[in-house]
Amino acid sequence: MARKMGFYGVVAYVLYGFAVYWYLFYFADTNLPFEFEGSRADPATFLNGRELMLSEEYSKVRNLLFFLSTPLEWLIYYLILLLGLSKAFKKWGEETSKNKYGQTAIYLIWLSFFAFIATFPLSYISYTLSKTYNISTQSFASWMKDELIDFWINYAMMFVIVVVLYWLINKSKRFWWFYAWLLSVPFTLFIMFLQPVVIDPLYNDFYPLKNKELEAKILDLAGNANIPAQHVFEVNMAEKTNALNAYVTGIGSNSRIVLWDTTLNKLTDDQILFIMAHEMAHYVEKHLYIGIGGYLLLSLAGLYIVSRLMNWTIGRFGREFKVNDPGDLKSLPLFLMFLSMFMFAASPFSNAVSRYQETRADNYAIEMTENTEAAITSFQELTRAGLSQVNPPLLVKIFRYGHPTMLERISRIEDYEVKKRNEQEQ
Numbered sequence: 001m002a003r004k005m006g007f008y009g010v011v012a013y014v015l016y017g018f019a020v021y022w023y024l025f026y027f028a029d030t031n032l033p034f035e036f037e038g039s040r041a042d043p044a045t046f047l048n049g050r051e052l053m054l055s056e057e058y059s060k061v062r063n064l065l066f067f068l069s070t071p072l073e074w075l076i077y078y079l080i081l082l083l084g085l086s087k088a089f090k091k092w093g094e095e096t097s098k099n100k101y102g103q104t105a106i107y108l109i110w111l112s113f114f115a116f117i118a119t120f121p122l123s124y125i126s127y128t129l130s131k132t133y134n135i136s137t138q139s140f141a142s143w144m145k146d147e148l149i150d151f152w153i154n155y156a157m158m159f160v161i162v163v164v165l166y167w168l169i170n171k172s173k174r175f176w177w178f179y180a181w182l183l184s185v186p187f188t189l190f191i192m193f194l195q196p197v198v199i200d201p202l203y204n205d206f207y208p209l210k211n212k213e214l215e216a217k218i219l220d221l222a223g224n225a226n227i228p229a230q231h232v233f234e235v236n237m238a239e240k241t242n243a244l245n246a247y248v249t250g251i252g253s254n255s256r257i258v259l260w261d262t263t264l265n266k267l268t269d270d271q272i273l274f275i276m277a278h279e280m281a282h283y284v285e286k287h288l289y290i291g292i293g294g295y296l297l298l299s300l301a302g303l304y305i306v307s308r309l310m311n312w313t314i315g316r317f318g319r320e321f322k323v324n325d326p327g328d329l330k331s332l333p334l335f336l337m338f339l340s341m342f343m344f345a346a347s348p349f350s351n352a353v354s355r356y357q358e359t360r361a362d363n364y365a366i367e368m369t370e371n372t373e374a375a376i377t378s379f380q381e382l383t384r385a386g387l388s389q390v391n392p393p394l395l396v397k398i399f400r401y402g403h404p405t406m407l408e409r410i411s412r413i414e415d416y417e418v419k420k421r422n423e424q425e426q
Contacts, residue, residue: 006082025060030391061129065126379406
C-alpha cells in the first residue's frame with residue numbers, strides 16, 4: 001500500500017508539473033489589452049526588442065520554478081513518511097543521544113539535510129537562471145554561503161519550535177494548536193524585532209546612507225509624514241544582483257529605512273524619493289502591524305486545520321506513514337507538509353490584501369510627492385532591472401504577486417494625471 005501511495009504521489013506531481021508548464025507556456029495570455037497599447041504602461045514604449053523577449057522568457061521559467069518548488073516540498077515530506085525515513089531519523093537520534101533534546105536535534109538535522117539535498121537542484125536551477133539573464137551577479141561561493149546561512153537559521157528556529165510544539169501536543173492532545181498559537185505571537189514579534197540588527201547583517205553589510213544630501217531629502221520627507229526616522233541605511237546588493245529594491249523593516253526601536261545600492265546607482269533622486277514615500281506609507285498606515293495581525297490570525301486557522309488533518313490522516317494512514325500518534329516526533333514531516341499546503345492555499349488571500357496595501361502606498365506616494373513622472377519612470381526601471389512581466393498570467397498574479405502588476409500601477413498613475421489635468425482646466 002505504501003509503495004502504491006508513493007507511486008501515485010510521484011505521478012500526481014509529474015502530471016501537475018506538465019499542467020503548469022502547459023498553462024504558462026501555451027495557454028496563458030500575457031499580451032497587453034488593446035486599450036493600453038502605446039501607453040506608458042506598454043513595455044514596448046520603454047523596453048527594446050531584446051529586453052521584451054528576455055523578460056517573457058525569464059518570467060515564464062521563473063514562474064514555472066515557483067509553482068514546482070512548493071509542491072515538491074510536499075512530495076518530499078510525503079515520501080519521507082512513506083519510505084520510513086522519518087522513523088529512521090528518530091531511531092538514529094535515539095541511538096546517538098540519551099538526552100531528549102539531543103535526540104530531537106539529531107532527528108532535525110537529518111530531516112533538514114535530506115530536505116535541503118532534495119530541493120537543492122531546483123534552487124540551483126533558479127540561481128543559474130538569474131545568472132544567465134543577468135539578474136544575479138552573485139558568485140557560486142557567495143550564493144552557497146547564503147544557502148548555508150538559511151539552512152542554519154531555519155534549523156535553529158525549527159529546533160526551538162519543534163521542542164515546544166511536541167511538548168504541547170503531548171500535554172494537550174485537543175488544544176495544543178491553540179497554545180502553540182499563543183506562544184507564536186511573542187515569538188513572531190521577537191524575530192521581527194531581531195531581523196534588522198541580527199539576521200539581515202548575516203547576509204549583507206548595512207551602513208548609513210553615504211549620500212547625505214539624499215538622506216536629508218528622505219528624512220525631510222519622513223518628517224512631513226511624522227515618521228521618527230533618524231537614519232537611512234543602504235545595503236551592498238550590487239555584488240549579488242542587478243535588481244532594485246527599497247523597504248522599511250523591523251518594529252519598535254529597530255525599525256529601519258533601507259535602500260539597495262543598486263537602487264541608488266540606477267535611479268534619480270526624484271525616483272528614489274517616490275519609492276521612499278511609498279515605503280513610508282506602509283509605516284503611516286500601519287501596514288506592517290496589520291500584516292502581523294493578519295498573519296497571526298491566519299496561523300491560528302492554519303494550526304487548527306493542521307491539527308484536524310493530522311488526527312484524521314494518522315487514524316486513516318498511520319500504518320503506511322509509520323506514525324501512530326500526532327505527539328510522536330516521527331509525525332513532523334506530516335505537520336510541515338500540511339502547514340505548507342495551508343499557507344500555499346491561503347496565499348491568494350494574503351496576496352490580495354498585500355496588493356491592496358501596495359495600491360494604497362502608491363496613491364499615498366503620488367499625493368505626497370506630486371511627481372507622476374518620477375513614479376512612472378521608476379516603475380519602468382524596476383520592470384527593466386527585474387525583467388518582469390507587465391501583464392502576468394492570472395494564476396501567477398494570484399499566487400505570486402504581493403504587489404499590483406506594473407500594468408495596473410502605471411495605468412493608475414496615468415489616470416491620476418488625467419484627473420489632475422481635468423481639475424486644473426476646470
